[in-house]
Amino acid sequence: xxxxxxxxxxxxxxxxxxxxxxxxxxxxxxxxxxxxxxxxxxxxxxxxxxxxxxxxxxxxxxxxxxxxxxxxxxxxxxxxxxxxxxxxxxxxxxxxxxxxxxxxxxxxxxxxxxxxxxxxxxxxxxxxxxxxxxxxxxxxxxxxxxxxxxxxxxxxxxxxxxxxxxxxxxxxxxxxxxxxxxxxxxxxxxxxxxxxxxxxxxxxxxxxxxxxxxxxxxxxxxxxxxxxxxxxxxxxxxxxxxxxxxxxxxxxxxxxxxxxxxxxxxx
Amino acid sequence: xxxxxxxxxxxxxxxxxxxxxxxxxxxxxxxxxxxxxxxxxxxxxxxxxxxxxxxxxxxxxxxxxxxxxxxxxxxxxxxxxxxxxxxxxxxxxxxxxxxxxxxxxxxxxxxxxxxxxxxxxxxxxxxxxxxxxxxxxxxxxxxxxxxxxxxxxxxxxxxxxxxxxxxxxxxxxxxxxxxxxxxxxxxxxxxxxxxxxxxxxxxxxxxxxxxxxxxxxxxxxxxxxxxxxxxxxxxxxxxxxxxxxxxxxxxxxxxxxxxxxxxxxxxxxxxxxxxxxxxxxxxxxxxxxxxxxxxxxxxxxxxxxxxxxxxxxxxxxxxxxxxxxxxxxx
Amino acid sequence: xxxxxxxxxxxxxxxxxxxxxxxxxxxxxxxxxxxxxxxxxxxxxxxxxxxxxxxxxxxxxxxxxxxxxxxxxxxxxxxxxxxxxxxxxxxxxxxxxxxxxxxxxxxxxxxxxxxxxxxxxxxxxxxxxxxxxxxxxxxxxxxxxxxxxxxxxxxxxxxxxxxxxxxxxxxxxxxxxxxxxxxxxxxxxxxxxxxxxxxxxxxxxxxxxxxxxxxxxxxxxxxxxxxxxxxxxxxxxxxxxxxxxxxxxxxxxxxxxxxxxxxx
Numbered sequence: 001x002x003x004x005x006x007x008x009x010x011x012x013x014x015x016x017x018x019x020x021x022x023x024x025x026x027x028x029x030x031x032x033x034x035x036x037x038x039x040x041x042x043x044x045x046x047x048x049x050x051x052x053x054x055x056x057x058x059x060x061x062x063x064x065x066x067x068x069x070x071x072x073x074x075x076x077x078x079x080x081x082x083x084x085x086x087x088x089x090x091x092x093x094x095x096x097x098x099x100x101x102x103x104x105x106x107x108x109x110x111x112x113x114x115x116x117x118x119x120x121x122x123x124x125x126x127x128x129x130x131x132x133x134x135x136x137x138x139x140x141x142x143x144x145x146x147x148x149x150x151x152x153x154x155x156x157x158x159x160x161x162x163x164x165x166x167x168x169x170x171x172x173x174x175x176x177x178x179x180x181x182x183x184x185x186x187x188x189x190x191x192x193x194x195x196x197x198x199x200x201x202x203x204x205x206x207x208x209x210x211x212x213x214x215x216x217x218x219x220x221x222x223x224x225x226x227x228x229x230x231x232x233x234x235x236x237x238x239x240x241x242x243x244x245x246x247x248x249x250x251x252x253x254x255x256x257x258x259x260x261x262x263x264x265x266x267x
Numbered sequence: 268x269x270x271x272x273x274x275x276x277x278x279x280x281x282x283x284x285x286x287x288x289x290x291x292x293x294x295x296x297x298x299x300x301x302x303x304x305x306x307x308x309x310x311x312x313x314x315x316x317x318x319x320x321x322x323x324x325x326x327x328x329x330x331x332x333x334x335x336x337x338x339x340x341x342x343x344x345x346x347x348x349x350x351x352x353x354x355x356x357x358x359x360x361x362x363x364x365x366x367x368x369x370x371x372x373x374x375x376x377x378x379x380x381x382x383x384x385x386x387x388x389x390x391x392x393x394x395x396x397x398x399x400x401x402x403x404x405x406x407x408x409x410x411x412x413x414x415x416x417x418x419x420x421x422x423x424x425x426x427x428x429x430x431x432x433x434x435x436x437x438x439x440x441x442x443x444x445x446x447x448x449x450x451x452x453x454x455x456x457x458x459x460x461x462x463x464x465x466x467x468x469x470x471x472x473x474x475x476x477x478x479x480x481x482x483x484x485x486x487x488x489x490x491x492x493x494x495x496x497x498x499x500x501x502x503x504x505x506x507x508x509x510x511x512x513x514x515x516x517x518x519x520x521x522x523x524x525x526x527x528x529x530x531x532x533x534x535x536x537x538x539x540x541x542x543x544x545x546x547x548x549x550x551x552x553x554x555x556x557x558x559x560x561x562x563x564x565x566x567x568x569x570x571x572x573x574x575x576x577x578x579x580x581x582x583x584x585x586x587x588x589x590x591x592x593x594x595x596x597x
Numbered sequence: 598x599x600x601x602x603x604x605x606x607x608x609x610x611x612x613x614x615x616x617x618x619x620x621x622x623x624x625x626x627x628x629x630x631x632x633x634x635x636x637x638x639x640x641x642x643x644x645x646x647x648x649x650x651x652x653x654x655x656x657x658x659x660x661x662x663x664x665x666x667x668x669x670x671x672x673x674x675x676x677x678x679x680x681x682x683x684x685x686x687x688x689x690x691x692x693x694x695x696x697x698x699x700x701x702x703x704x705x706x707x708x709x710x711x712x713x714x715x716x717x718x719x720x721x722x723x724x725x726x727x728x729x730x731x732x733x734x735x736x737x738x739x740x741x742x743x744x745x746x747x748x749x750x751x752x753x754x755x756x757x758x759x760x761x762x763x764x765x766x767x768x769x770x771x772x773x774x775x776x777x778x779x780x781x782x783x784x785x786x787x788x789x790x791x792x793x794x795x796x797x798x799x800x801x802x803x804x805x806x807x808x809x810x811x812x813x814x815x816x817x818x819x820x821x822x823x824x825x826x827x828x829x830x831x832x833x834x835x836x837x838x839x840x841x842x843x844x845x846x847x848x849x850x851x852x853x854x855x856x857x858x859x860x861x
Contacts, residue, residue, distance in 0.1 A: 007394050014391065018382045025775070032775035039779055043789040050649065050793060051640045097378050099343045101395050102367040182625040190632050197639040202631070263359065264345045266283060266338060 011111025033120035060135040066192045067129025068216040072155025074122035082112035083163040087170035144223050154241030155215040161251035171258035187212045196229050214240035273319040279349035281310040309335040311503040322480040324494035332503040333483045370440035374452030379424045385435050386420040396443035410438040430461035450482045466492045487584040499591050524552045529573035630664045650792040655819040658731045661724035662815045663787050665717035671757035682764045691853045705754035734820025741827045745814035748834035752809045755841040762845050765852040786812035809834035
């Protein structure tokens with residue numbers, strides 16, 4: 001396990017050095033990501049500024065949702081975009097090169113790419129999170145801090161699981177999967193706002209299919225000590241980040257199925 | 268040296284399903300609704316066994332089943348039925364343990380990191396293969412010396428010429444001292460000196476370290492230079508398996524006589540020899556040494572025609588293999 | 598003209614091959630539209646909505662029109678040309694005696710119209726039938742909208758070609774290209790209808806060219822921009838288009854001279 005971690009850090013170092021070779025464009029890309037996210041939050045702020053509080057929710061509370069999900073997504077993108085590079089590798093036969101190495105394919109694919117540029121979005125997400133917390137009167141406890149960290153961690157696992165699933169589907173079909181971008185970016189945009197804004201069928205997608213609600217909407221209610229309108233229990237809300245972790249574990253098992261399929265059909 | 272064969276292959280079979288689509292815009296629309304599949308028999312119960320330290324040529328036309336066999340032996344592909352053991356392991360069942368003992372070089376694909384200096388690719392591979400530092404240092408220095416890599420170690424891989432890159436790929440595949448080496452078109456696109464360098468290296472490697480080598484290539488000079496044994500495969504079946512001399516003998520006992528005439532005009536005819544081709548003043552004839560002795564034939568032709576120079580040779584290996592391909596098609 | 602038709606039909610055929618993508622494309626756009634609808638809907642349900650500069654039906658149409666014409670936005674540039682810039686082979690193109698600007702501009706037009714037509718027609722039908730997309734506010738609005746969309750196309754290609762030309766001065770082919778995305782995303786109105794931004798931002802928004810990509814045509818369509826302001830609005834689009842074209846041609850000439858003098 002330790003050896004695998006050491007190898008991953010080596011891979012990450014290689015990836016970072018590769019990206020820093022183009023210093024100017026790296027700076028601009030990171031800045032671009034930062035700006036894009038600032039702009040997204042500005043548009044949310046503009047809505048609150050014009051319309052006032054909406055359905056009993058304030059900007060700072062929405063900021064908490066925004067901060068958790070964007071921080072989690074940015075971290076997941078830093079580590080997990082190797083799975084984005086994967087589909088063309090299957091087509092081009094480079095996956096064979098990975099199979100010829102005495103290491104797990106999952107470790108190698110994580111190691112393909114460490115995207116330092118996502119630090120732009122990470123910084124912005126954290127800024128909003130900190131600003132929101134500063135503007136909310138939360139009665140902090142060790143348990144709540146732990147829950148906040150668990151929510152972010154659960155989010156990282158969930159998004160990573162989505163990246164893994166995206167790569168896994170390419171074992172079976174070479175067709176374009178815009179669907180996944182919709183689910184990740186669309187999921188972020190949706191769960192930035194309270195789940196109760198949306199129609200029941202929409203809520204169901206982000207609770208049961210892509211359970212993003214479990215990593216920010218539900219845990220946030222415990223932190224805010226707010227009554228949850230859909231009627232879930234506090235125990236569920238506190239435990240829900242676990243669902244993100246389970247999602248990743250399931251995704252990794254499906255990946256293994258995909259590798260088995262590849263090895264028996266030779267693609 | 269192990270007493271049992273290094274590699275055992277028995278009745279290995281593999282079929283593939285290939286999707287088919289009609290051409291044109293209506294084909295594309297129909298493809299939206301329904302997909303058709305076609306069965307390809309890639310391997311049909313092939314069997315052979317190799318001893319440690321052999322250099323084996325594995326030849327056949329495109330689509331013959333060569334890369335399918337290699338992928339199964341390497342542990343990447345799982346066969347439909349049959350048995351395969353390499354040093355007592357089943358390749359596809361213990362992928363990680365098996366893959367640690369093999370090295371693979373693809374002529375058309377690189378396993379090195381494009382942006383990194385060569386030496387850093389080597390060090391990454393050392394970590395991936397978990398090679399002990401002392402073993403790595405010894406292996407690396409030996410390979411650098413054998414392949415003359417000392418001057419290009421700090422060059423990023425993307426800046427290397429094809430010949431330089433090929434030598435680095437060979438070193439990279441051998442850093443972890445594997446017992447079995449797969450070479451797929453290793454000399455493709457290389458100029459003559461580079462090809463010779465690669466061949467010399469493989470011979471030396473085999474002599475020094477006793478590495479078993481399986482070579483798939485269309486370059487018959489590679490085969491002739493390196494392989495004590497040749498396996499010919501086509502349509503998923505093994506057509507021939509044995510030494511080069513035996514391979515030739517299986518196809519034909521004929522010999523070739525190459526004559527360089529004084530001038531282009533002369534037409535050569537002989538009842539016991541057939542003209543195969545003419546290139547300017549050079550005439551190529553084939554004859555059966557069982558029918559007429561070379562000495563007798565040479566004497567006859569030299570007396571009748573203005574011969575400036577001549578020599579006798581075995582038919583080139585391309586000829587032999589080509590006849591296998593055409594025979595198998597019949 | 599024939600060349601463009603050939604390019605368009607080739608793209609159609611290619612798109613039909615990917616069956617999942619063909620369906621997913623429509624599905625994802627509907628999905629995005631619905632997300633926006635529900636979020637803005639929650640805000641518009643508040644009493645403060647009465648004083649908003651756009652009515653709710655106008656917002657709904659604005660959102661769906663935005664989804665339908667997403668492909669028109671200058672969010673990305675011609676990948677082939679960018680690669681040419683990156684590996685230096687653009688030097689050969691610059692040395693040739695053809696009007697490179699017009700070629701790049703035409704490519705931009707072709708690559709935007711084909712996917713837009715393919716996506717927008719089914720989306721407009723679905724949104725009109727089920728999700729509240731209204732007809733244009735009046736016949737005049739419809740006519741003005743068509744003119745404005747055409748100007749928006751020209752503006753989009755002018756912006757993307759301009760950004761493409763700036764890459765001649767960078768090593769990796771990126772740079773300003775990565776900053777264009779965020780600017781287009783906020784100032785075109787695709788993320789939030791521009792009138793909903795606070796008052797103090799409106800002068801900046803009104804000056805920048807990006808509102809001509811989306812905000813101007815859609816507000817003409819919904820009647821949010823009245824008839825007497827059409828000329829001013831479309832004029833804004835065309836003025837920026839002309840300015841960018843002139844600037845781009847000058848930059849390209851500069852770049853050509855630089856490269857041909859230095860030998861590429």
